[in-house]
Amino acid sequence: MWCLPCVEELPYIQEYANKNPNVEVILVSMDFPKDIETKLKPFLKKNNITTKVVLLDDPDANSWINKINPEWSGAIPFTIMFNNEKRFYYERSFDDLQDIEIEISKNFNK
Known part of the structure; x- marks a missing residue:
């Protein structure tokens, strides 16, 4: 399922979204499609x-990690914050x- 640091930060991300x-x-889930109903949704x-929540179900991480950010090692949690002018990883x-x-x-309220 989700990595422990990802799970630990989820309440804060949800709280930010609520505020x-x-x-x-x-949120991007990297769960297996077969686990959506039995694990992810519960x-x-x-x-x-x-x-x-969107599902990233491409198992070939090498095909998309560099497209997101060439400096990303592939480790999670990984957060992208952006607006029309700036992007931070x-x-x-x-x-x-x-x-x-x-x-x-x-980064955004300057």
Whole structure:
């Protein structure tokens, strides 16, 4: 299922999405398609995750990692924050809601 650091930061990402309904937050699941109904959906429901979730089901990571960011090692969690002008990549987890808000403020509210 999901990596532990990914699971630990999900409540903060959901909290940010709840506080900022004007910001589109999308989670990317790398689960196997066969596990969507039996594992992914129950996990999201149990953890009250209501943000949009898309499935990345291409098992050939080498075909898409460099397209996302050539400097990305492929490690997760991996977060992309962007608007029409800027794009920032984070190859780490967020410790709490404030951690997310600090990064957004630092990079987008200048």
